[in-house]
Amino acid sequence: MKVLLTTLNAKYIHSSLALAYLKSYCAKGPFAVEIKEYSINENLEKIMMDIFDKKPDVLAFSCYIWNIEPILQLVSDFKKVAPDTIIILGGPEVSFDSEQLLSQYEDIDIIIRGEGEITLKEVLEAIYSRQDLKGIKGITYRWQDKIYQNPDRELIKNLDIIPNPYSEENLKGYYRNKIVYYETSRGCPFNCSYCLSSTIKGVRYFSLPRVKKDLLLFMQNKVPEVKFVDRTFNCHEKRAREIMEFIVENNLATRFHLEIGAELLSEEMLDFLKKVPRGMFAFEIGVQSVHDHVLRAVNRPGNWEEMKGKIRKLIAYGNIHIHLDLIAGLPGENYSLFQHSFNEVYNLYPDVIQLGFLKLLKGSPIRTQSREHGYKFNFRPPYQVLENNYLSFAEIVKLKRIEELLELYYNSGSFKNTLRYLVKEVYEDKPFTLWEEFALFWEDRGYFAMAHKKETLYGLLRSFIEKEKGFLAEQAAEILKYDYFLNHRAYMLPPDFTSHNPQGISEMVYELIRDSSFIDRYLPDWSGKSPREIRRYVHLEYLPAWVIDKKAGDKLTPILFVYNQVSKKAERVIDIGKIM
Incomplete structure (x- = not known):
């Protein structure tokens, strides 16, 4: 029996941790399991042709708000040409209205609700052995034109039973040009009413030995970037610090992206973070709003002044990339109040400000409370707010236009x-x-x-x-x-900008980079390189001295920009006027 696990990611460089887990958990079954990932930007006809060529007996899709509509179209079309293929859907976008979806789309055979590892394996074993599905928890399915919804499945208590889906082979092959996703825990200590994590109580953890073994694999293979999908990585601070210390001690070239709760950071943790190597970690912090009554309305604890002080420290350290999130459309926050939230977050000057818009997700508490706050939102995914009692x-x-310019x-x-x-x-x-x-x-x-x-x-x-x-x-x-x-x-400058450079600027540059004493003192990494090679990565431009030194005057000074060979951005700026 041939099983194809697939999804449509938001971008080509993304990868699906869910599919990777499902394959690793089902790997020892009496069936061949293959993963094939596409992106929402690909042509649906070509995707369908590719799936058809693989001739799966079972076709399973992982469904989210960004891909559910094209997936439903694929399901409908594929069933017409491969009616004997059993089609399974899973993921958060189909877990909360599975009976309705099966009633509406007759080409879906089975929907897996909630965590899928154990459930999918039991479903595949039942299909393989031609047994009925009535005893399998966590599924809604169609049988002889009737729809059955089995009881929910309990959450997996021991997460270590799920094998690590990554190996040296697939990290160097399948995942070579993709972002690798990873989790050390499932669940969230908070119960924000706009988030699906609020539907599951408590936090479960992979064991620390397991986590360290997995992380070592990433680091030894120099995976460029690993994104943790833990909802609040530092909810257990002692554990989080031990993991980060392990990364610092063993890392070679990997960057780790973590979602954290800034309000949970202790002074001891801040002292530790102050000393971590530059560029090794990126933190995403969900501020959402700076107003306590707004946060209370979505069951989110918060003390903005305390959080602001801790975020300011993180930014001042300068060694961690800081990404702050705001959500427009929260209950109780009108345009004026959102403006204040924006100003407060912006004036911290993080590396990235994400201005997001509330999505009333299926299964989220805020969706059930939508009438209370006068919410009007997109009927189709991503169910984004259109207006409410507070924002027209x-x-x-x-705000959407501001968001576009902000990006x-x-x-x-x-x-x-x-x-x-x-x-x-x-x-x-x-x-x-x-x-x-x-x-x-x-x-x-x-x-x-x-x-x-x-x-x-x-x-x-x-x-x-x-x-x-x-x-x-x-x-x-x-x-x-x-x-x-x-x-x-x-x-050259963009159109409509005027350069102050004198004639002979190119000769001035060559005079500098031919001077071995200048190279040894100011550009030691370029020692031994030919002037012609160095010239490709430097530029000399005359600008007013005050541009790089506020205390300086209007006198023009030659500034040498030295560019990184990979990023093509200046990694050093040298005021030549001060050393000539």
Whole structure:
């Protein structure tokens, strides 16, 4: 019996931990289990043809809000050409209304509800041995035109019974160009009403010896990035620290992305985090709102002032990438209150600010409470809020446009100095007003409907500054040029920007990089390289001295940008004027 486990990921570089677990748990059964992953950006006809060529006896899909609609289309079409194939659906998007889905889509044979490892194996064994399904917990299924819903399955108590799905072979092969996902626990200590984790009480852990063995495999194979899917990695701080200490002691080149609760960090943990190697960890922290009454409305504990102090420390350390989340559309938070939440989070200057919008997921408590707060939301996935008693649709539209600009400008990291200058010097630490005005500027000119090259974005920001704050246009243009050369290995400025470089600038660069004493002192990593090779990764640009030193004057100074060979971004900036 041939079993194909498949899904449609949001991006090609993503991978499905769920499918990996299912395959590893079912590997010893009397059937051949294969994984094939696609992305939602691929052509459905080609996906169907590829699945058909594999001729599965059992076809199982992992379903989420981003892929349920194309999966249902695939199921309907595939059943027409392969009516004998048994089709199974599982995942959070089908676990809470399984009877309704089976009634609505007659091509689905079985739906697995909740955790799937044990259930899928029992289902496959029953199909293989031609036994009925009535004794298998955690499934809803169709038999002789009738739909049956069996009792729920208990949660897996000992998670170590699930084999590690990763091996040296598949890390170097199947997962070579993909983000690897991993978990050390299941469940969450919080019960936020917008999250499906609130439907499962308590936290269960993989044993520490198991976790360390798994992590060592990643690190020894130099996996570029591992994303933990633990809902709150540091909910058990002693355990979390032991895992992080193990990573620090054994890591070679892997970056670990963790979702943490900042409010749970003790002073001892903060002291430890201050000393971890730069770039080894990335933290995603769900702030969601800075207002206590809003957080209480979604059953989320919070003390913003305490959390803010701890986040500020993490950012000040400078060794951990910090990603902060906000959710627009929470009960009790109107446009003005959200503006305050935005300003509070923004003024911490994390590496990334994710402005998300509330999704009323199937099975979530907030969906059952939607009438209480006047929620109107998308009928189809992702069930995103349209408006409620606190935010109008017009205000949601404004926030969506701000979110788009935030991604292009702030989260790209390519405009840091310009944006900080505008917020500090022009908008008096009220960043929401900047983004609100910038979004209106884009909307009035139809820019949201156009595609833009990265270089063009600099000119659009400059045009906005000239229109709204013309008296600062020249200063802002100089900072924009500085940001541009920091983030682009380029020899020319974008259109509408003027260079101050004198004639003969190229000869000046070669004079510098031919000087072995200069290379040995300022660019020791390039010692022994030819001037021609070094020239490819340096750029000299004259800018006002105050751009890199606020205390300096308007005198033009030559600044050497030294670029990383991989990222093509400046890793060093040298004020040549100070050393000449």
